[in-house]
Amino acid sequence: MSKPAPQTPDSPLAARLRAVEGGLTKSEAMIAQWLMLNEAGLPLETGASIAAKTGVSEITVSRFLRRLGFRGMTELKAEIGSPAALHIHATDRYIRLLEGELGTLLKRDADAILGLGAQIARPEWAEAIATIDAADEVFVTGFQTVRGLAEDFARRLSIVRGSVRYISAHDAGLAEWVPSQRRAGEARALVLVDMVPYAREAEVIVRTARRLGIGVVVITDELNTWAQAHTPFVFHAATKVGAFLESTGPLATLLNLVTHAVAGCDPDKARRRISTWPSVLRDLGLY
Known part of the structure; x- marks a missing residue:
């Protein structure tokens, strides 16, 4: 049996999202999930682009960011850091994932x-x-x-x-x-x-x-x-x-x-x- 990959701690944004996940509307849940899955690319996004990709209004995105404690995308980007830092974090997780059997299968699937x-x-x-x-x-x-x-x-x-x-x-x-x-x-x-x-x-x-x-x-x-x-x-x-x-x-x-x-x-x-x-x-x- 392969050894499980080490648990990666939540990022500050992920921690905020998990803190509110129990009481989200359908639209908010869609935004939250999208933010969680796409954190590494957020420095390149805007409120309008997030709205378009999640199928909600830009106002809904703004309101949800305020619910998380951000006054806008600028504050969100300041908290999560630079694109380079996020890339390093994502690469680190990728390397650790590949140490296990499932990670090897995932890499082969990606190569295919x-x-x-x-x-x-x-x-x-x-x-x-x-x-x-x-x-x-x-x-x-x-x-x-x-x-x-x-x-x-x-x-x-x-x-x-x-x-x-x-x-x-x-x-x-x-x-x-x-x-x-x-x-x-x-x-x-x-x-x-x-x-x-x-x-x-x-x-x-x-x-x-x-x-x-x-x-x-x-x-x-x-x-x-x-x-x-x-x-x-x-x-x-x-x-x-x-x-x-x-x-x-x-x-x-x-x-x-x-x-x-x-x-x-x-x-x-x-x-x-x-x-x-x-x-x-x-x-x-x-x-």
Whole structure:
């Protein structure tokens, strides 16, 4: 069993936040959590930028700072110190964390995520994003342990563009792909999330999609060797970091990058969808 990393004492700001955490409003709790997680970067922030990043008003941020005992951002920054000092403190915590087994796994996961840069730098990346953006309808699928990732990606992608749906060959038998005269001529795309243990089923799905003229993008692990034979749009994330199970973190990050890139194809349209979405949900009272 690995030795736990030494406990890092609270910073002065963290101590103030913990002192009031029991009686915070929802907005105040959001600000408090954001301040706690982003203390190292606070010297570069303003009240307006914090408000924008937490989704509250600038007045709410100012009132919360006063509740903590600060008359404004200037006093807050004076207490927490310089950016250089904060960087040293954060680096010290990082080094101590890496001494343990979990720290080693965290570093490997971080390295795997940074390694995604080589994937999105490929010329096929822009072509794949254009394929998804241009499609009149986008299908998403994944199997067993990565099904949850695929479903989450489908929901998030549907926020920034229309006509996205998750499909399961086991549930509907790919009835969604039966040609429709009403939608003849429309472009369709499939995003497949795959890990090698499920390759046999995944390859059949991809082969079927290509036969039906559906463009295919595959988001997969580092052991996938079959997908390239069916589509040039194959992007790999390292998942073997030495944990008991494969790490899905890099795959999730890669899917987040796909969502962001698709939204970036028409940012004004994506922003309109995002701003309209709450009005659709209003009667449900979820937020």
